[in-house]
Amino acid sequence: MPLLxxxxxxxxxxLSTLAKLLSQDREAYLQLLLDISRKTTxxxxxRCPTYPVRTVTMDLEERTGLFRKGVAPNPYDISFAxxxxxxxxxxxxxxxxxxxxxTPPYVAKKATVCLDLxxxxxxxxxxxxxxIFPLTLLKGLEEKxxxxxxxGYLGVETDPLLAxxxxxxxxxxxxxxxxxxxxxxxxxxxxxxIKRIIGEKKEIxxxxxxxxxxxxxxxxxRAELATELRLPRFSGLHSFxxxxxxxxxxxxxxxxxxxxxxxxxxxxxxxxxxxxxxxxLENEIIYRxxxxxxxxxxxxxxxxxxxxxxxxxxxxxxxxxxxxxxETEPPxxxxxxxxxxxxVCMNSxxxxxxxxxxxxxxxxxxxxxxxKDLGVLDKTTYLKKIMPTKIAKERIKVVFDHDDxxxxxxxxxxxxxxxxxxxxxxNDLPSRIRQYLREGERLGVHRTPTCMNRKPWYSIRIPQxxxxxxxxxxxxxxxxxxxxxxxxxxxxxxxxxxxxPAAPFDYHMQELAELLNVELADWINRKAVxxxxxxxxxxxxxxxxxxxxxxxxxxxxxxxxxxRWFTS
Numbered sequence: 001m002p003l004l005x006x007x008x009x010x011x012x013x014x015l016s017t018l019a020k021l022l023s024q025d026r027e028a029y030l031q032l033l034l035d036i037s038r039k040t041t042x043x044x045x046x047r048c049p050t051y052p053v054r055t056v057t058m059d060l061e062e063r064t065g066l067f068r069k070g071v072a073p074n075p076y077d078i079s080f081a082x083x084x085x086x087x088x089x090x091x092x093x094x095x096x097x098x099x100x101x102x103t104p105p106y107v108a109k110k111a112t113v114c115l116d117l118x119x120x121x122x123x124x125x126x127x128x129x130x131x132i133f134p135l136t137l138l139k140g141l142e143e144k145x146x147x148x149x150x151x152g153y154l155g156v157e158t159d160p161l162l163a164x165x166x167x168x169x170x171x172x173x174x175x176x177x178x179x180x181x182x183x184x185x186x187x188x189x190x191x192x193x194i195k196r197i198i199g200e201k202k203e204i205x206x207x208x209x210x211x212x213x214x215x216x217x218x219x220x221x222r223a224e225l226a227t228e229l230r231l232p233r234f235s236g237l238h239s240f241x242x243x244x245x246x247x248x249x250x251x252x253x254x255x256x257x258x259x260x261x262x263x264x265x266x267x268x269x270x271x272x273x274x275x276x277x278x279x280x281l282e283n284e285i286i287y288r289x290x291x292x293x294x295x296x297x298x299x300x301x302x303x304x305x306x307x308x309x310x311x312x313x314x315x316x317x318x319x320x321x322x323x324x325x326x327e328t329e330p331p332x333x334x335x336x337x338x339x340x341x342x343x344v345c346m347n348s349x350x351x352x353x354x355x356x357x358x359x360x361x362x363x364x365x366x367x368x369x370x371x372k373d374l375g376v377l378d379k380t381t382y383l384k385k386i387m388p389t390k391i392a393k394e395r396i397k398v399v400f401d402h403d404d405x406x407x408x409x410x411x412x413x414x415x416x417x418x419x420x421x422x423x424x425x426x427n428d429l430p431s432r433i434r435q436y437l438r439e440g441e442r443l444g445v446h447r448t449p450t451c452m453n454r455k456p457w458y459s460i461r462i463p464q465x466x467x468x469x470x471x472x473x474x475x476x477x478x479x480x481x482x483x484x485x486x487x488x489x490x491x492x493x494x495x496x497x498x499x500x501p502a503a504p505f506d507y508h509m510q511e512l513a514e515l516l517n518v519e520l521a522d523w524i525n526r527k528a529v530x531x532x533x534x535x536x537x538x539x540x541x542x543x544x545x546x547x548x549x550x551x552x553x554x555x556x557x558x559x560x561x562x563x564r565w566f567t568s
Contacts, residue, residue, distance in 0.1 A: 003104050004084050004102055005080060007104075007106055014069040015081055021059070022088050024091060025089050028089060029090075030164075031054065031057075035054055035064050036064060036172075038171055045163055045180070045183055046184075046197055047184055076135050076138065078169050079129075079131040079134075079166075079169040086102075099214035100212065103257065108132050109136055111257070111317060113140070115319070117137065118205075119146065119150040120151075122152030122203065124194070124207045124208075125154065125155040125156065127209055127210065128181060129162050135169050153179040154179075154182060157183060167181050180197060187240055189244075191247075194248065204252050207252055208254075211256065211258075212241070214238075219236075229243040236267075238258055239262075250278075253320065254279070255317070260316050273525055277323075279321055279323060280323055281318055345550070346545060352543075353463070354491055356489065357491050358417070359448040359454075360440075360445045361414075364418045365490065371383060381421070382430075382433065385487040385488065387489045398481055398482065400482065402484070415487075420458050421459065422459035462488060465483060468483060468509075470545060471493060477521055482509040482513045494545065529548075
């Protein structure tokens with residue numbers, strides 16, 4: 001059962017039965033829509049196409065009964081039910097060619113809340129599908145006891161079945177008559193036509209869209225429109241929707257669900273970079289596993305070299321907030337002079353190195369319980385504090401301190417690295433350690449390439465703990481974190497070592513980490529740097545990161561004692 005129906009009150013049993021009856025039958029889905037439509041439903045559709053007359057068959061009453069039973073618990077869930085049934089009735093290849101991927105409940109709710117539509121404002125919904133966004137909005141208004149008639153809504157849809165689906169959804173919950181659907185190709189809709197529909201005295205205040213996801217090679221003849229919209233040739237259909245929305249309502253707030261790959265492609269970085277001159281971007285990463293038709297949140301994920309994924313596509317939920325006049329005005333010239341216009345690379349003030357490679361983390365990286373069994377829990381000679389091999393990305397805060405490390409340790413994470421001195425003869429090691437080494441040899445740990453290059457195989461060279469961590473392989477944007485805990489890192493993190501001594505105060509180091517995170521995000525968006533993999537995974541090599549530019553303008557925002565690293 002797809003997650004389209006999760007977090008809804010839909011009775012999944014009847015709807016699952018109905019989905020099987022409608023399987024790969026677009027006409028059967030249309031007949032269901034016609035059967036539950038009213039006369040007022042078609043009045044909601046501007047440029048309404050000519051739909052066939054309802055054909056009464058012996059099984060139509062049964063199918064309509066299953067549908068009504070499925071959505072009876074909550075009428076506001078009808079748009080998700082229709083999306084589920086449309087997916088069942090439509091061929092996958094056709095949906096893929098049209099870029100039709102429906103928004104799940106928790107994403108729709110978050111999107112409408114983030115958009116923060118106010119009374120008196122009108123919402124434009126390009127590619128409205130089955131009406132998921134307007135019904136989620138109406139449900140929220142009912143919960144807050146707000147009058148829907150004080151809001152405006154216009155959806156745009158090019159698929160006649162989906163245009164009717166949205167109209168059905170709006171009629172089903174008694175939406176105001178002014179809430180309409182325009183049956184048209186959104187990219188050919190002009191501002192004048194929208195004005196005629198919503199009223200000359202009204203304007204579009206906000207745009208919300210989960211635009212069709214169609215890559216450039218499936219778009220066919222779009223070169224002329226791409227030139228008109230000033231889009232690079234490799235832009236997908238989502239980029240066309242975003243660019244056209246800007247042309248229709250330049251001063252409006254916009255919330256788009258866009259593929260994460262836009263951050264890692266030249267066309268996407270260029271477009272988002274241009275939008276940053278007009279909007280403040282706020283985003284959260286979400287993804288969809290297309291093969292299982294499931295949506296999941298990336299709020300929690302582990303940073304590990306063991307990361308692998310079957311994800312096909314990934315998306316950002318991006319809110320575009322128009323910049324104020326003050327924000328768009330040129331900055332006042334600084335007294336610092338020419339240094340404001342310069343940038344320096346990270347390698348001018350820091351070195352970046354890979355973490356410790358043990359050759360067998362499962363053997364050398366241990367938790368409290370095993371350390372206690374080996375009799376070395378209280379012996380710092382044989383143990384070094386280490387960041388666990390797998391750790392949720394959000395657990396690495398901008399400042400990672402001893403309490404954060406202790407918390408991981410208390411959870412039973414492997415937070416110790418077995419560090420056996422090379423100059424200590426094996427016979428001089430504690431008996432339990434010797435037994436543990438014999439067990440490692442029995443398992444063949446000493447034959448791993450990394451261990452074979454060490455003498456003795458079990459002695460690991462431990463470098464100095466880094467000043468900063470860098471999550472070089474993760475879904476979404478990587479980040480810097482100040483290593484206040486002074487723990488060591490394995491190969492799941494990169495270590496950043498400042499060439500000058502660290503700042504004397506913790507807040508200076510926190511400011512430095514925050515500054516680098518801002519500069520990193522800007523660099524990724526502008527230059528599409530890093531290696532991009534399926535599922536929105538971004539990876540940086542140490543040499544890549546050392547080339548990261550840091551602007552002198554940004555450096556002026558932090559204390560002079562930190563700034564001297566960059567300018568010396």
